[in-house]
Amino acid sequence: MFSLVAFIPRAVQQGVPLLLGSTGETITEKSGNLNLGIPGVMYVGAISGVIGSFFYEQSVPSGQLNGFLAIFIPLICALIGSFLMGLLYCFLTVSLRANQNVTGLAMTTFGIGFGNFFGGSLIKLAGADVPSISLSATSAYFSKSLPFASKTGWFGKVFLSYGFLAYVAIIIALICAYVLKKTRVGLHLRAVGEDPAAADAAGIDVKKYKYVSTCLGCMIAGLGGLYYVMDYACGVWSNDAFGDRGWLAIALVIFTIWKPDIGILSSILFGGLYILYLYLPSGTHTEYKELYKMIPYIVTLVVLVITSMRNKKEDQPPKSLGTNYFREER
Amino acid sequence: MEQKVKEPRYHIVKRADISGKEAWIIRVVAILSALLLCAIITMVCTGDNPISIFATIFKGAFGTQRKTWITLQYVAVLLIISLALTPAFKMQFWNVGGEGQVLMGGLAAATCMITLADKLPNAVVILLMIVTSILAGAIWGVIPALFKAMWNTNETLSTLMMNYIATQLVAYFTIVWEVPKGSGKIGIINQNSNVGWLPNVGNKYLLSIIVATVVTIGMMIYLKYTKHGYEIEVVGESQNTARYVGISVEKVIIRTMLLSGAICGLAGLLLVGGINHTITTTISDGQGFTGVMVSWLAKFNPIAMIFTSLLIIFMGRGASEISTAFELNQSFADILTGIILFFIIGCEFFIRYKIVVRKDLGKENA
Amino acid sequence: SNETGTEKEAETASEATETEGAEQTAASDVKVGFIFLHDENSTYDLNFINGATEACKAAGVEYMFKTNIPEGQECYEAACELADAGCDIVFADSFGHEDYMIEAAKEYPEVQFCHATGTKAHTENLSNYHNAFATIYEGRYLAGIAAGMKLNEMIANGEITEDQTKIGYVGAYTYAEVISGYTSFFLGARSVCPSATMEVTFTGSWYDETAEKEGANKLIEDGCVLLSQHADSMGAPTACEKAGVPDVSYNGSTASACPNTFIVSSRIDWAPYFAYIIDSVANGKAIDTDWVGTLETGSVVLTDLGDAAAEGTADAIAEAEKAMNAGTLHVFDTTTFTVNGETLTSYMADVDTDADYTADTEVITDGYFAESGSEFRSAPYFDLQIDGISLLDTAY
Amino acid sequence: MENREVAILLRGITKSFGDVTANSNVNLDVYKGEILSLLGENGSGKTTLMNMLAGIYYPDAGQIIINGKEAVIRSPRDAFDLGIGMVHQHFKLIDVFNATENIILGLEGKLNIKEAEKRIKEICDKYGFEINTKKKIYDMSVSEKQTVEIVKVLYRGADILILDEPTAVLTPQETEKLFNVMRNMKHDGKSIVIITHKLNEVQSISDRVAVLRHGEFINDMKTSKTNAQEMTDMMVGHSVSLNIERPEPVDPKPRITVENLTVVDEEGLVKLDDVSFTANTGEILGIAGISGCGQKELLRAIAGLEIVKEGKITYIHQDGRTEELLGKSPREISELGVKLSFVPEDRLGMGLVGNMNLADNMMLRSYRNGKSRFFTEKKQPRELARKVVDKLQVATPSIDTPVRLLSGGNVQKVLVGREISSRPKVLLTAYAVRGLDISSSYQIYDLINQQKKRGAAVLFVGEDLDVLVELCDRILVLCGGKVTGIVDGRNTDKYTLGSMMTQKGEA
Ligand SMILES: Nc1ncnc2c1ncn2[C@@H]1O[C@H](COP(=O)(O)OP(=O)(O)OP(=O)(O)O)[C@@H](O)[C@H]1O
Ligand SMILES: Nc1ncnc2c1ncn2[C@@H]1O[C@H](COP(=O)(O)OP(=O)(O)OP(=O)(O)O)[C@@H](O)[C@H]1O
C-alpha cells in the first residue's frame, strides 16, 4: 500500500524549496545576518520568475518558446528579484544598522505582499477562468526530468525524475558546504558571523562579506520560490500557495546546525514528513489528519532537544547572529 | 607631493545625544518621505490619485465610529500580544511562539465554552475560561523555556515548532467540535445562550481596550520598576553576570516565559471569549509574528508599542478599505506597510549617527 | 450551449467593475453589500464576485464589496458596516460566515441578509435571514457523464481494461456538500460506464495546493485513471496534467493550465440568485428562506468541453440535462445505487443543524433521495456512502 | 634626540565620541627600533589613539605619517598594508577557531593550513613562543590567547607593533617571557608601542615614555631619565604619594575556616587539592600563585559558585555561631555578607552589564534589598554610583552612561567600587587592580584597607608580588592547587614568595 519508491520523489519535491531556502539562509546567517525576510524573499523570487516568463510566453506564439530563453528568463528574473531583496536587507541592516529582526519581518510582509499583488495583477491580465497564472509551457522545461528517468524503474523514479533545479539545489548546498569548510572565503565568512570586530581587526571587509553572503543567500532562497512555482506547481501561480515554507526553511537552518550538506537530507526528510499525513490512515476521520500534520514539527522538536542535550560549542549559532557591526561602537 | 592616498569622502560618527525634538523631526521626515514614495508607487501601479488613496486608508481605519472602535480593538489585541512577547525578548529569549500561545489560550477558552456550557453557571464558566486560558498559554510558553533552561535548546526553533503543534491541536478540535458534520467549522459557540461570552463593558469593544491598557501599564511598571524586570534585563544582557550576582538564570527564563505565555493566553481568551466567540486555526492571524515587529520597533518600550501597533493596524485596516474602494488587491497594503516600515527603521540611523563629509578638500588640492 | 454566453458576459462585466454602479436605472435605489472570504484571486470567491458584478450591473443597482473577510467577528463587523452604509441587502459567500451574518441580521431587522451555502435559515426563524445554494450535484452528475464517456473511450482505445475504470476524487472535507458532490459525479460516470469505481481522499481544507496535489498524486499512484476534485486550488488538475491523467475540475475551466487533460468543469453561477434577491427587495417581495438554483434557473453551469473530452460527450450531457429538466432523471435515483448492498427505501437526514448531528428529516421521496430542495434546506445533506465508492486510508 | 628614523608621526590627532573627547590635538612620534611606553590614567585616550593607527577608529582631525608618507588609515586592512599591527586590550580572536585559523584570518590566497602551520612554527622558534596550532581559542588561557595575537601580527610581517595592556592579564613569569620576545623584535628593527599601567614594567622594557592626560599629549622622555614618581605625577597632573599603608589588624578573630577543600573541574582536573586555612576579621589574607593554580576556584568555592568535591567551608558569626557554606546557594552566601569581587580577564563578561548604565550596574548587588518585595529601589544605587565615580575618579560623562562605553580601566573601577562598597563581612577580591592606572590602584588599596579597618575579612588575590608583600598581613601561597605555605606579610619578600609559588613545578 505505502510505496517508498512513490513516496521518496514526493518528499524530494517537497524538500527542494526548503533546501534552497535553508541553504540561502545558512550562508546569510554565517555572516551574522539573521534574515527573517526569507519567506518574503522566496515569494519575490517566485513572482519575479513568473513575471519574466509570463511576458516571455505572451510575447511568443504558443508552442514556439525557445528552450534556453524559457529557462533563462525566469531564472534571471528570480535571481534579480531576490538579489534586490537581499540588497535592501543589507542596505538597511549593514549600512544603516537597522534592527535585523524588524527589517526581516518587514521584508516578509513586503515580499509576500509583493508576490501576491503582482500575482493578482497578472492573474487579472491573464484573465483565466480559474484565478491563476499558468505557465505550463515554461514549466515543462523546468520540470523535465533527466533522460532514462522513466526507463530505469525505481532507480529512475527515485534519482532521475526531477527537474534540473532540484539537482542545482543539491549542488549549491554541496558547494556552500565546501566553501564554508575548506576555503579561505568560508573561513572569513564564518569569522564575520562569529565576531565581526575580530574579523574586522584581522583585515576582513566585514561589510563586503555581509553584503555578498546575504545577497547570495537571498538569490539561492529565491530559486526555492522559483522551483516551487515552475516545477512543483507546474507553472501555476496562485496567491499564498507557497505557504509558510519560508519559515520552515529558517527553522531547518537551526535544525541542520548551520551546515548546508546536512541540509540536503534534512530537507528531504522534512519534506517527506510534511506530506506524510496524506499517506497515513484516517478515512473519514479527518481530525486524525490534523494530528498527523504535527509529525514533522514534533520530530523536529524532539531531534532539537536531543541534540541540544549534548551541547557542542561548534553547533551553536554564529555568535554575532542578529546584531549589527559598527567598527567604532563599543 | 607624494602619491595621493584616497581620502574618504565622508565618514560616519556617533552623534552626541540628540534632543527628543530633533529625533522626532527625523522620524516625521522619514514617514513623510515614505508616504511620498508610496504615493508615487500607487500612482504608477494604478493610476489612481494617491491623495484619495491615503484618504481612503484613513477612512478605513477611522471613517466611522464603528470603524474607529474596531481599529482600537485590533490595536488592543495586537498590543497585548506584543507586550506579552516583550519580556522574553528583553531576556534575549527568542519567543516567536506567540501565535501558538495565543491559540492555546483560545483553545482553552473554547473548550470551557463548549464542554461546560450546560453544566455550570455562566459566571463559573467565565472564571474557568480565564484561569484555563492563561494557564494554557503559560504552559505553551514554558515548555520551550524548560528546554532552554535545561539543555539550552534553541528557542527560536522550539517556539516556532510549538506554534505549528498548537495550530494542529486547534485544527484537531475544530473538527472534533465541528457543526455541522464535516464542515470543519465550529461556528459561534453558544450563540443563543451566550454562555462563556465575556461581558460587554460599555460596548463590546471596550473590554479588550481596557485589558490592553492595564497590561500596558502593568508591563511598563514590571519591566522598569520591579526586581523581576531588572533580573530579566540582566539575564538578557549577560547570563554570566546574572549567575555571578546569584540570579538563577533558569528560574528567570522559566518565570518570564510563564508570564509571556500567560499574557498571550489572555489575548487568546479575548479573541475567543470576547471577540469572535469561536476558535479557528487562523484566529490570531499572524499577530504572534507581527507582535515581534511591534515590540522591536518600539525598542521594547510599552508606551511606544501603542504607537507601533497602531501604525501597523492602521495600515492594515486602511488596506482593506483600499481594496474595497479601488479594486486593488489587499496585498498592495502589505507593500505600502513594508515601505513605510523600511523608512522608519532606516531613519533610526540618522538619529544615532551623523555622516561627516570631509571639508578639508582644499588641503588636498594644495 | 447557453452557459458559454453567460460566462463571457460575466467576464466582461468583471473587467469593467466599479465600486458603485454608476449607471443607475430609474426604479431601483436598492443597494447591495457583498462579503467575500478572499478576493478575486480565489477560485471560490471569483465565482461569486463575477456573479455579483454581473447581476448588479444588469439591475443597475449600487453595490459594495468587502473582500478578505475571515470567518469570525470581522464578518459581523463587515456586515454591520455595510448595513450602516445603507445597504438593503447584505450577502456573504462563505459557510463560516453564517453565524456572524445571523448576529448582524438580528441587529438590523430591516436589512435582508443572504448567505450562500449556509444551513440555518430554515431553523433560525428570522424573516430577514436567508440561505441559498444550487443543485450543483446536477452539474456534477453531468460532469460525471463526461468522465464516464472518457473512461469508455479509454477502454475503446485499449489504454485500460474494463476493470481498471477507477476514478480518483480529491475532496476537501467529509462534508455533506462534498459527499453529495462526489456521489453525484460518480453516479453520472457510472450511468455511462457501468464498471466505474471510485476512490476518494480528503485533504481537510478547502484550499491547500500541496495537499490536493499530493492527494491527486497518491490516487494516480493507486491506479486511478481519471480524477476529479472538490477543493479550490490548482493542485489536483496540475498533478493530472503532469501525469497525463484526464481530469474533471471544478469552479471553472482549467484548460489553460491543463490543455491536455482538462475534460470539463461544473460550477454554480450566482448571478441568477443575485438578480432574484435584488428584484425581490426592489419590488417588496419576500426572499425565499432557502433558495435553490438549478440547471433551469441557469445557476448550475458547465464550462466548454476541453480537448481531452471524449467524442459524443456534449450530446450525452445535453440529453441528460434535458431529462433532468423534464423531471424524468433524478440524480439520486435509489434504483441506481445501493448502500451496504441494499437499496435505500427510507433515510433520515440531518437537515436541521445541531451539534449532535441528529437525523431529523425523511428525504427519500418518490424513489429518489430528495437533495437540497427548497422544501427542506438549500445546502446539500446527502451524506451516505454508496457502494462502488471507497474512501482511502480507512484501514487503521 | 638621537638621530633615528621616525616610524610614526601623529600630528594634531583629535577624536571624539558624541560628547566625549577622547583625544584632542595629540602629537606623537615613534622611532624605528624602539619600544615606547604610552602612559596615562584610565580613560586618558591611549586605546583610542592607538586604535586610530590600527584602523579601528578614524580621526576627526589630524594627520598620520607613517615612514615619512602621509597615510589615511580607513580600516585595519589599511593598517596592515602599512605594516601596523595591534594586539588589542580586548582580544580580537574567534573563539571557535583554532590558533592557526585565527592567525591566518584576513589574509589572501589559497587556504593552505599545513603551510601556515609551518610558518607559524618558524615565527615561534625565532622569537621563542610556544603555540599549539590546533587548539581552539575557547580552550586557551589568556597568555596563550595573547601569544596567538602577537604571532598573528608577526605573521603579517608588521614593523610597527602596538600592544594595548598586554601584561594586565599575564603572570610575572609570562610577562618576562613577553618582554624577551619584545626585545628580540626591537633588535629586528621593529617599532613597538606598549600601553601599560605597571611602572616597573615601563622601566624594564621601554626606551621612551609618552604621557597622555585627559586626551591630550603631555610629554615624552627617555625612560632612563625619569622615575615612577615623576611619571605618575605627569599622568595625574599633580603630585601623588605612592605608599601603601598597612595598619595592624585590630582584634583578629576567625571568620572563615576552610578545611581540606578539593575541587575537580569538569574534565576531571584537580583544581584545588586539600586546601585548609583560616581568614580572620580585620585582616588581609593575600593569595599568591601563578595564574591557574586554583586562586579563582578557591574564591568561587567560597562564594558558592563552584562545585566542591570534598571539604568544609565554615563561616563563623560575630557571636561564635558557625555555619557551613557548602551547599548554600550563592545568594544565601552573599546574604551572609560574603562578597566576591572577581575581576575577570574579560571585565564585561562577568560582574557588569555592558548595556546598562552605571547606576543600574550598582544595583546588581543590591537590587534585592529595599523595602518592597517586588519593586526595585533606584535612589540608593544612584547615590552609590555617584560616590564611586567621585571616589575612584571614573571618567564618564554621567552615571547614566552605559558602562560599555567607558575605557577598560574605568569599567573596572565601577566593578570594584561596587563590590567593596557593599559593607562586606568577607571581601573576596581577585585581580582588583588589573588594568587600573597607578593612582586608581592606590585608591583601591586604600578602600581595601578601609574594609579591613571596618573588621572585614579580606581575601586578596593579586599577581603583583610587591603589592602583596606591602599590603597583606598574611599571604597564602598556592601552587598547582595545593597550599605551599602561609607566610607573614611583614616578614617576607617577593623572592621567597616566588620560590614558593613554583615549588611544585620544580619538584
Ligand atoms: N571609520 C571610518 N571613518 C571614516 N571613513 C570611513 C571609515 N570607514 C570607511 N570609511 C570611508 O567611508 C566610505 C564608506 O565606508 P565603508 O565602510 O562603507 O567602505 P569601506 O571602507 O570599503 O568598508 P570597510 O571599512 O568595511 O572596508 C568609504 O569611502 C570609506 O573609505
Ligand atoms: N567607541 C566609543 N564610544 C564612546 N566612547 C568611547 C569609545 N571609545 C572610547 N570612548 C571614551 O573615550 C575615552 C578614552 O577611552 P580609551 O579607551 O582610549 O581610554 P584608555 O586611555 O585606553 O583607558 P584605559 O587605561 O582605561 O584602557 C573614555 O572616556 C571612553 O569612555
Ligand SMILES: [Mg+2]
Ligand atoms: Mg439535525
Ligand SMILES: [Mg+2]
Ligand atoms: Mg585602554
